[in-house]
Amino acid sequence: QVTLRESGPALVNPTQTLTLTCTFSGFSLSTSPMSMSWIRQPPGKALEWLARIDWDDDKYYSTSLKTRLTISKDTSKNQVVLTMTNMDPVDTATYYCARVNQYYESSGYYVHALDIWGQGTKVTVSS
Amino acid sequence: QSVLTQPPSVSAAPGQKVTISCSGSSSNIGNNYVSWYQQLPGTAPKLLIYDNNKRPSGIPDRFSGSKSGTSATLGITGLQTGDEADYYCGTWDSSLSGYVFGTGTKVTVL
Numbered sequence: 001q002v003t004l005r006e007s008g009p010a011l012v013n014p015t016q017t018l019t020l021t022c023t024f025s026g027f028s029l030s031t032s033p034m035s036m037s038w039i040r041q042p043p044g045k046a047l048e049w050l051a052r053i054d055w056d057d058d059k060y061y062s063t064s065l066k067t068r069l070t071i072s073k074d075t076s077k078n079q080v081v082l083t084m085t086n087m088d089p090v091d092t093a094t095y096y097c098a099r100v101n102q103y104y105e106s107s108g109y110y111v112h113a114l115d116i117w118g119q120g121t122k123v124t125v126s127s
Numbered sequence: 128q129s130v131l132t133q134p135p136s137v138s139a140a141p142g143q144k145v146t147i148s149c150s151g152s153s154s155n156i157g158n159n160y161v162s163w164y165q166q167l168p169g170t171a172p173k174l175l176i177y178d179n180n181k182r183p184s185g186i187p188d189r190f191s192g193s194k195s196g197t198s199a200t201l202g203i204t205g206l207q208t209g210d211e212a213d214y215y216c217g218t219w220d221s222s223l224s225g226y227v228f229g230t231g232t233k234v235t236v237l
Contacts, residue, residue, distance in 0.1 A: 047215055
């Protein structure tokens with residue numbers, strides 16, 4: 001059974017750095033073609049993809065947020081960590097981690113879907 | 128700043144059918160698999176359709192997906208009150224090298 005669980009602070013001060021951890025079970029991120037992503041959703045708004053990390057440590061970031069984001073993994077702990085610097089009230093959102101189901105062809109890796117999601121963690125940015 | 132465009136809302140009576148469109152471009156829908164996600168009120172999104180038209184185990188066949196060119200469509204037949212939710216399309220964008228979601232569609236059962 002695959003499960004994902006996000007954890008992190010519920011309240012962050014403006015200008016601080018946010019660190020979120022996704023702890024997962026039921027699969028290994030050290031095996032091809034495993035991959036994980038972070039997504040967020042401001043209250044009442046649409047989903048926004050943030051970042052992705054692959055089994056081989058390839059990383060991808062939202063073009064609008066890439067200067068503020070860092071994604072990393074600890075395969076021994078089955079964890080993926082997202083840090084976001086210089087937090088602002090507009091970053092108030094529920095943050096989700098999700099498993100990326102992808103496949104490999106000779107031309108590279110291709111995404112099927114984000115097939116398993118965590119329950120999300122709500123982050124408020126306020127002083 | 129969603130890259131994929133969906134209608135804000137659709138509605139129909141119980142038992143009826145609704146369709147939700149998702150419009151993109153050649154860099155996303157046109158050359159990558161489309162997925163659909165269902166988000167019930169107060170819960171995390173759940174995968175509903177993957178690879179344009181495939182259903183994960185446990186998803187009833189009342190839900191269907193299709194893709195043509197740079198657009199995709201989600202269909203829900205035999206509408207039930209439990210289908211009231213927000214629905215999002217999603218796919219990889221090869222130009223952005225990132226995953227993109229639709230603007231989201233709220234389904235209301237009248």
